[in-house]
Amino acid sequence: GAVVSQHPSRVICKSGTSVKIECRSLDFQATTMFWYRQFPKQSLMLMATSNEGSKATYEQGVEKDKFLINHASLTLSTLTVTSAHPEDSSFYICSARDGSDSYEQYFGPGTRLTVT
Amino acid sequence: GQNIDQPTEMTATEGAIVQINCTYQTSGFNGLFWYQQHAGEAPTFLSYNVLDGLEEKGRFSSFLSRSKGYSYLLLKELQMKDSASYLCAVLDSNYQLIWGAGTKLIIKP
Numbered sequence: 570g571a572v573v574s575q576h577p578s579r580v581i582c583k584s585g586t587s588v589k590i591e592c593r594s595l596d597f598q599a600t601t602m603f604w605y606r607q608f609p610k611q612s613l614m615l616m617a618t619s620n621e622g623s624k625a626t627y628e629q630g631v632e633k634d635k636f637l638i639n640h641a642s643l644t645l646s647t648l649t650v651t652s653a654h655p656e657d658s659s660f661y662i663c664s665a666r667d668g669s670d671s672y673e674q675y676f677g678p679g680t681r682l683t684v685t
Numbered sequence: 686g687q688n689i690d691q692p693t694e695m696t697a698t699e700g701a702i703v704q705i706n707c708t709y710q711t712s713g714f715n716g717l718f719w720y721q722q723h724a725g726e727a728p729t730f731l732s733y734n735v736l737d738g739l740e741e742k743g744r745f746s747s748f749l750s751r752s753k754g755y756s757y758l759l760l761k762e763l764q765m766k767d768s769a770s771y772l773c774a775v776l777d778s779n780y781q782l783i784w785g786a787g788t789k790l791i792i793k794p
Contacts, residue, residue, distance in 0.1 A: 618781075
């Protein structure tokens with residue numbers, strides 16, 4: 570099956586610093602990648618959709634200058650949380666679609682970000 | 686607006702059967718997904734329905750009625766490891782996934 574990896578799995582950083590999270594599709598080419606965040610006991614909230622080689626499409630209310638997304642290749646997308654604050658602490662999950670007709674999203678294992 | 690409704694929480698007994706319902710109102714419909722998510726982990730794919738009817742896959746089955754905007758996930762022979770959240774998601778006319786809030790299923794021995 571399609572495998573998506575995410576790195577790091579956990580990160581703790583200080584307020585004001587930036588954190589980069591990588592999402593890789595290991596055995597398929599991901600034409601589209603998605604970034605979600607999830608607060609405890611809540612459902613997934615889509616932050617942005619990115620297509621390889623083009624700018625990400627951000628959902629309403631998501632600051633594009635704070636959450637920088639780069640989808641530089643068909644197997645790699647990165648999310649950088651800039652000038653992180655404690656309220657950015659959350660579970661960040663990426664998913665990828667392979668461009669076939671199925672539209673199934675394959676999820677990475679998630680990254681637990683804690684900002685102190 | 687787009688809306689997906691599913692119960693917040695359900696409790697069932699090990700070995701029993703449970704049905705998790707999902708109703709939706711979306712701009713267009715291109716299929717419905719069910720995902721399982723254990724606490725602290727990412728969702729994993731369970732099923733995809735695009736045509737009306739029942740899809741069976743082992744202990745799990747998923748049903749869809751497009752005319753009623755309704756789906757359910759049926760879990761048989763419940764095991765303790767089935768304790769998780771179950772997410773219903775609809776692919777709308779723009780092929781965007783619209784997510785429900787999830788149903789937390791608690792299995793008791």
